[in-house]
Amino acid sequence: MAGHIPLSYVGKSSGKKSAEEPLAIRVLLISVALSFLFLFLLLPLLAIFIKAFEQGMGLYIASITDPDALSAIKLTLLVVVLTVPLNALFGIAAAWAITKFDFKGKSILITIIDLPFAISPVIAGLVFVLLFSSHGLFGDFLFEHDIKILFAVPGIVLATLFVTFPFVARELIPLMQSQGSAEEEASLTLGANGWKTFWLVTLPNIKWGLLYGVILCNARAVGEFGAVSVVSGHIRGLTNTMPLHIEILYNEYQFSAAFAVASLMSILAIVTLILKNIVEWKAGEHG
Amino acid sequence: MAKKKWKKHSILPGFGLSLGFTTLYVSLLVLLPLAMIFVNTASMSWADFWATVTEPRVVASYKLSFGAAFAAACINVVFGVLIAWVLVRYSFPGKRVIDGLVDLPFALPTAVAGIALTTLYAETGWVGQFLSFKVAFTPIGITIALTFIGLPFVVRMVQPVLQNFDQETKEASAILGASRLQTFVKVIVPEILPAALTGFALAFARALGEYGSVVFIAGNMPMKTEITPLLIMTKLEQYDYEGATAIAAVMLVISFVLLLFINGLQWWTNRKFAHS
Numbered sequence: 001m002a003g004h005i006p007l008s009y010v011g012k013s014s015g016k017k018s019a020e021e022p023l024a025i026r027v028l029l030i031s032v033a034l035s036f037l038f039l040f041l042l043l044p045l046l047a048i049f050i051k052a053f054e055q056g057m058g059l060y061i062a063s064i065t066d067p068d069a070l071s072a073i074k075l076t077l078l079v080v081v082l083t084v085p086l087n088a089l090f091g092i093a094a095a096w097a098i099t100k101f102d103f104k105g106k107s108i109l110i111t112i113i114d115l116p117f118a119i120s121p122v123i124a125g126l127v128f129v130l131l132f133s134s135h136g137l138f139g140d141f142l143f144e145h146d147i148k149i150l151f152a153v154p155g156i157v158l159a160t161l162f163v164t165f166p167f168v169a170r171e172l173i174p175l176m177q178s179q180g181s182a183e184e185e186a187s188l189t190l191g192a193n194g195w196k197t198f199w200l201v202t203l204p205n206i207k208w209g210l211l212y213g214v215i216l217c218n219a220r221a222v223g224e225f226g227a228v229s230v231v232s233g234h235i236r237g238l239t240n241t242m243p244l245h246i247e248i249l250y251n252e253y254q255f256s257a258a259f260a261v262a263s264l265m266s267i268l269a270i271v272t273l274i275l276k277n278i279v280e281w282k283a284g285e286h287g
Numbered sequence: 288m289a290k291k292k293w294k295k296h297s298i299l300p301g302f303g304l305s306l307g308f309t310t311l312y313v314s315l316l317v318l319l320p321l322a323m324i325f326v327n328t329a330s331m332s333w334a335d336f337w338a339t340v341t342e343p344r345v346v347a348s349y350k351l352s353f354g355a356a357f358a359a360a361c362i363n364v365v366f367g368v369l370i371a372w373v374l375v376r377y378s379f380p381g382k383r384v385i386d387g388l389v390d391l392p393f394a395l396p397t398a399v400a401g402i403a404l405t406t407l408y409a410e411t412g413w414v415g416q417f418l419s420f421k422v423a424f425t426p427i428g429i430t431i432a433l434t435f436i437g438l439p440f441v442v443r444m445v446q447p448v449l450q451n452f453d454q455e456t457k458e459a460s461a462i463l464g465a466s467r468l469q470t471f472v473k474v475i476v477p478e479i480l481p482a483a484l485t486g487f488a489l490a491f492a493r494a495l496g497e498y499g500s501v502v503f504i505a506g507n508m509p510m511k512t513e514i515t516p517l518l519i520m521t522k523l524e525q526y527d528y529e530g531a532t533a534i535a536a537v538m539l540v541i542s543f544v545l546l547l548f549i550n551g552l553q554w555w556t557n558r559k560f561a562h563s
Contacts, residue, residue: 033373044403097305102295118542120496122516123535127320194300223396225499243398262399269394277387
C-alpha cells in the first residue's frame with residue numbers, strides 16, 4: 001500500500017531539522033507512517049463520502065431530508081444545546097475550586113472527574129437504567145408522578161452529560177494550575193469583587209482552553225452512541241439521535257442513506273478538527 | 288465564619304460556591320449512578336454473582352475483549368511512536384494536515400467509524416477483497432476497529448516528549464561512539480517509555496469499553512465475536528438487569544484498576560519531564 005505517497009519531496013526538506021538519519025531510513029519511516037495513516041484514517045473517511053453519493057445526489061438529499069432523519073438531527077442538536085453549556089459550567093466551577101484552593105480530598109475529586117473516560121459507554125447507559133427503569137431506584141416515584149426519563153429525551157441528555165462531563169474540566173485544570181492566582185489576587189487587592197475578577201481577569205486568560213474543551217465536549221455529545229443506545233429505546237422520530245438513526249438505516253441495508261447521514265456527521269468531525277487546530281494555534285500565539 | 292481546618296486560607300472568593308456545585312454535580316451525575324451498579328450487585332447472592340460472571344459465554348467475551356484491546360494497543364504503540372517520530376523530526380508537505388488528521392478518531396462518531404470500517408473490510412469491500420482471509424465479522428475486524436479508536440492516544444502522549452527531547456543528549460551519545468541503534472535503544476527508548484506506556488494504557492482502557500465502532504464489524508456471534516460491552520447490551524435487551532449489572536461490576540473494577548495504573552504512569556511521566 002506504499003505506492004500512493006509521493007516521496008520526491010523528502011530530500012528537499014531535510015535542511016530544517018538536521019535529521020541525522022540517512023535519506024533511505026527517513027523515506028522508509030515516513031512512508032510506513034503515512035501508509036498506516038492512509039489505511040486507518042483517510043480511507044474510512046473517503047469511503048463514507050463515496051458510499052454516500054454512490055446512488056446519486058437525489059437519494060442523498062432524500063436521505064438527509066427524510067422526516068426521521070430531520071427529527072434525529074433536531075434531537076441531537078437539542079441534546080448538545082442542553083449538555084455542553086452545563087458541562088462547561090461544571091468544568092469552570094471544578095477548575096476554580098481545584099486550582100485556586102488547597103483542600104483535603106482534592107486528588108480524589110480529580111480522579112472522580114476522570115472516571116467517565118475510563119468507563120464503557122454501555123455501562124454509562126446501564127447506570128441510568130438502574131436508576132430510572134420501572135424496577136430501578138426511582139422507578140415507583142417516576143411512575144406515580146408520570147415522569148418519563150428512560151426511553152425519552154431526559155435519559156438521553158443524562159447519559160450524554162455523563163460521558164462528556166470531564167472534557168472541559170480536564171482542559172481547564174492544568175491550564176489554570178499553570179497560570180496560578182497572582183492576577184486574581186492583584187485584582188481583588190485593587191478592589192474588584194469576585195465576579196468582576198472572574199469575568200475580567202480569569203475568563204480572558206482561560207478562553208482558549210475553555211473553547212478547546214467545549215469543542216471536544218461537543219464532538220463527543222454529537223456522536224455518543226453506546227450510552228445513548230442503552231437509554232433511548234430507539235423510538236423513530238422521537239428518541240433517535242443521529243448515530244442511532246445511522247445504525248437503524250445500516251441494519252435495514254439502506255447503506256446509501258446510512259452513509260448520507262454519516263457524511264453529515266463526518267463533515268462536522270472535520271470542522272471540529274479544523275476548529276481545534278485554529279484554537280491550538282491561537283492559544284500558542286497568546287501564550 | 289470560622290475557617291475549616293481542611294482548607295488552607297486564600298483571599299480568593301467562591302470556594303464554597305464552586306466546590307459545592309462541583310461536589311453536587313459529581314455526586315448526582317457520577318457517584319450515585321455508579322453506586323447503583325454495586326448496590327444492585329450486592330443484592331445478588333455470591334453464588335449467583337459468581338455463576339453469572341463466569342458463565343462460558345461471558346468468559347469468552349472477556350477473552351475476546353482483552354485480547355483484541357491488547358492487540359490493538361500494541362499496534363498503536365508501534366505505529367503511534369513511529370507517527371509521532373515522523374511528525375516531530377521530519378518535515379514533508381502536508382505535515383500539518385496529517386498532524387490534524389491524527390485526532391479524527393476522537394472527532395468522528397464511533398458508529399460512523401464502525402460502518403465505514405465494516406464496508407472497507409467486508410469480503411467485497413475495497414480492502415477486504417484483496418485479503419485472502421476474512422476480516423469483518425472476525426476478531427481481526429474487532430482489532431482493526433479498536434486500533435482506529437485508540438490511534439491518537441500514543442501519538443499525542445509521545446509527541447510532546449519527543450519535541451522536548453534534548454537533542455544534545457542524542458548528539459553526545461553519537462559523538463561518544465554509540466551506533467544509531469544503540470542511541471535509539473539506550474537513550475531515546477527510556478525517554479519516551481513512560482509516555483508510550485501511558486498512551487498504551489489509555490488506548491487499552493478505551494478499547495476495552497468501546498462499543499459503537501465494534502458492533503458493526505464484529506458480527507456479534509456468542510462465544511466467537513461477542514465483546515463484553517455487547518454482552519451487557521444483549522442482557523439488557525432481554526431484561527436480564529441482574530446479569531447485565533454483574534458483568535458491568537466486573538468491568539467497572541477493571542476500569543478503576545486501569546485508571547489508578549494510568550494515574551501512576553502519568554505521575555512517572557511528569558517526574559521524568561521535571562528531570563530533563
